[in-house]
Amino acid sequence: MRKVIAVVPVALAATLLAAPSASAATKVCEGGPLMGGATKVVSVSAGQKIDITVHNHDYRGLLVQIIDDVWDKGLWSGAIAPGKEHTVSHGILGDPPVGHRIRFEVTSNLSNNYTYAIKSDRCY
Template sequence: MRKLIVPMVALAATLLVAPSASAATKVCAGGPLMGGATKVVEVGAGQKIDITVHNHDYRGLLVQIVEDVFDKGLWSGAIAPGKEHTVSHGVLGDPPVHHKIRFDVTSNLSDNYTYAIKSDRCY
């Protein structure tokens, strides 16, 4: 009997500690970013979004991420080769929230960059 109780307690503890399915994020928008160009992405999502930019090139990437509706800079900097950077942004309002994000890519040596906008809800 004791051999059966220990695995059941371990399973119950794992289920309690595991993240719930409702907390999972989904990719609402994503795609390539062109070097030396500006890209504006509009997406309907939840109140909080995570914006990830990935540098697939062997050279550094200079990028500025801007919330375009209020022209608010969210992040500006360099991303090392093969790395990514994630920025979180949240606004008040009832979902779906209209997010408009602008990517200003300064690096013009490559087009080997991508972005993904994730949220708990996509519309």
């Protein structure tokens, strides 16, 4: 009986150490489609740091610029291969909730098969 009791606390401790911390989890605060050849501005209230992901669902390349619309600062500009995605992180100092305004300028105009997702540890 003593051997069984000694094994349970060791197994429980190993499980707790291997589990990811709850603070590291991110949630999708905002997401949706991006139209080809168009500009889309998205406002979201989230934590200080956000991750912006653009996914190309089309069979052709995607040219896009991701811009912080508040400061008119380019965060990333480039091409995304067919079936791939690109993620860029952005952070602002301030007490949460922080209002982020992100502008997507999609140069490719042959398709509307693009999506975006803005993730953060907290969404408001």
